[in-house]
Amino acid sequence: MSHILVLYYSRYGATAEMARQVARGVESTSLTARLRTLPPVSTICEATADSIPESGPPYATTEDLRDCAGLALGSPTRFGNMAAPVKYFLDGTSSLWLGGALAGKPAGVFTSTSSLHGGQETTLLSMMLPLLHHGMLITGLPFSETDLLHTRSGGTPYGPSHLAGTESNLPLTDEERRLCHALGKRLAETAAKLARGRD
Numbered sequence: 408m409s410h411i412l413v414l415y416y417s418r419y420g421a422t423a424e425m426a427r428q429v430a431r432g433v434e435s436t437s438l439t440a441r442l443r444t445l446p447p448v449s450t451i452c453e454a455t456a457d458s459i460p461e462s463g464p465p466y467a468t469t470e471d472l473r474d475c476a477g478l479a480l481g482s483p484t485r486f487g488n489m490a491a492p493v494k495y496f497l498d499g500t501s502s503l504w505l506g507g508a509l510a511g512k513p514a515g516v517f518t519s520t521s522s523l524h525g526g527q528e529t530t531l532l533s534m535m536l537p538l539l540h541h542g543m544l545i546t547g548l549p550f551s552e553t554d555l556l557h558t559r560s561g562g563t564p565y566g567p568s569h570l571a572g573t574e575s576n577l578p579l580t581d582e583e584r585r586l587c588h589a590l591g592k593r594l595a596e597t598a599a600k601l602a603r604g605r606d
């Protein structure tokens with residue numbers, strides 16, 4: 408069976424750490440995680456970045472997305488919404504939309520913010536919209552993940568979140584880390600169940 412794509416943009420590293428935890432959750436099952444990042448959007452028209460980042464996972468291609476069995480999509484919160492590089496990448500997926508390539512595949516979202524009430528939920532909900540247009544099946548987090556009841560930092564039923572602080576340097580709390588793990592595991596298990604249903 409194909410991979411779960413863990414696709415994220417991160418400028419300061421908080422969303423990247425969340426992505427690694429989501430990937431561990433995926434790999435606690437029989438599925439593999441494909442970790443991919445996105446380049447920043449340049450303010451200079453026609454500027455191009457190297458196709459391989461200096462460090463970390465490779466940049467995502469639309470083929471990574473087309474071929475996945477499920478998607479975990481992560482973005483820092485920017486003014487209560489997803490960051491431009493994530494939106495820019497999604498805006499380039501019309502050919503997948505036309506062919507229904509993502510329809511029926513499970514997807515979940517995660518975000519990091521500097522402030523606790525600075526738009527985690529709005530960002531997560533806005534990230535779901537293009538995925539719903541693609542026909543993806545959105546999987547949040549159920550309250551049977553009891554960390555949702557006790558967290559004093561991030562963690563929402565709409566998806567994992569992280570309070571990185573004003574310096575963007577707070578580590579993931581145990582609750583935040585477990586909720587990232589839970590999303591990855593849930594996506595992988597859902598993808599496997601859906602695949603069995605198609606057999």
Ligand SMILES: Cc1cc2nc3c(=O)[nH]c(=O)nc-3n(C[C@H](O)[C@H](O)[C@H](O)COP(=O)(O)O)c2cc1C
Nearest residue numbers: 417418419420421422483486487520521522525571
């Ligand atoms: C342009 C811009 C807008 C931001 N908007 C918000 C916001 O609306 N709410 C918030 O809490 N943090 C906001 N932040 C802070 C980032 O969401 C936060 O630093 C995040 O943890 C960065 O993730 P990263 O380490 O993966 O880059 C903003 C940062 C930038 C640069």
